[in-house]
Amino acid sequence: MIPFDYRRAQDPADAVTAVAERPGAAFLAGGTNLVDHLKLGVTAPDLLVDVSRLPLDGVESLPGGGLRIGAAVRNSDLAAHPVVRERYPMLSRALLSGASGQLRNAATTAGNLLQRTRCVYFQDVTTPCNKRDPGSGCSAIGGYTRYHAILGASEHCIAVHPSDMAVAMRALDADVIVLSQDGERRVPLADLHRLPGDAPHRDTVLDHADLITAVELPALPMARRSTYRKVRDRASYAFALVSVAAALELDDGMVGDVRLALGGVAHKPWRASTAEEHLRGAPATVETFRRAADAELAAAQPQPGNEFKVRMARNTIVAVLRELAGAHGMGGEHR
Amino acid sequence: MEVPITIRVDGAERSMTIDTRTTLLDAMRDRLSIMSPKKGCDHGQCGSCTVLLDGRRVVSCLALAVAHDGAEITTAAGLADGAELHPVQQAFVDRDGFQCGYCTPGQICSAVGMLEEAKAGHPSHVTDDLTGPIDLDDAELRERMSGNLCRCGAYVNIVAALREGTAS
Incomplete structure (x- = not known):
């Protein structure tokens, strides 16, 4: 060191x-x-520069029904917060599926967003990696790809963002509050993380001295009926192969509104906007869920060795939507 | 860079000057000869260095000592009340919750922290109802303790010990 x-x-x-x-x-x-x-x-x-003792560890309700989460709120405290459990269960479940009890007690909200990929080559300094050492090459392409991207990757990097929390926050349309020398600004979480392109060393759009001070969740009444499902190689304490954050609102057997985001598949939390478009206004049936998942994953470009993740993502999307529809007493047809 | 810090470990105040690179784990073991927290993986994956830091379980291998100046730390060795073992310690003895014992201090600190979290109503990944009461069945215990590995594979008896610890 x-x-x-x-x-x-x-x-x-x-x-x-x-x-x-x-x-x-x-x-x-x-x-x-x-x-x-x-x-x-x-x-x-x-x-x-130690920011761990700054008074950024509060969780406050916002006028209008949203929630402001301080950057230093511990993952365990956020997962257990009564408002999060009741109004944003997908966020609570995403947090609880990440890391271990000990790590969640130390890890912060902003740190979770800014954690780096767990690509084994990124973490092994003896191997080329464009993210760690720009221009050195990508060892994952043609290598061990089980935990790598199937969407939005580039010829320079196929790493995925490892956060569970960020996937739920992406589905919830969170904003990130950033402080710089020029003052405070608001960055939609949608724009915070980047796709790798030809600059995979940049995980996010933040500059060197940008400090995340808070994350704000909008009031989203439909999020009360939401969940997060993580598929991984062990039952606990492992990164996602594929994960799905979803909220579903039904209106007389039809999908009224939906929020859907995927983890473990891309360099950023992946909002499944194409699937959402297919779902809105369509009958809440397994057929619809399958078609929507297929539409989203039509753009998938798996690597040799992780082709299975396309079907896994599709099946997980369908399973989560069925679960949420089941909670409405719908979506069980066409098993 | 060398920095003076003071931490309280198992009730005793300890001052020292440390290199900023020193972890809390290395400060305890190498500087204070407190050997209860164990170094297993040194990367936050095995849980054998778990201590209670200001009352919460954390892995001390990923905590920089300099950032925890003034902290109150309890190791497994500090849980006993004189010759009287902590109920969780006693349960591990009674239920044979270990084989080689290397992971045990971390398991015990983790268990004590975990039981407090459950008492505070914190749900886990396997909790069905996020807003309901917590019933610490075996599935809950296993999930909540997944950050502590035991390479001897004493998990069955660790769960039995935790069941007992939960009751007491």
């Missing part, structure tokens, strides 16, 4: 200034991903 300086930020603006002044600086919050990367040599900041 390369030696680094340490500084405890006095307030959010102080944190931003401290990182802006040093090109090699990084923010430290829960540290569950960063400290691991320091040990692995994946990253080597020369200054850590």
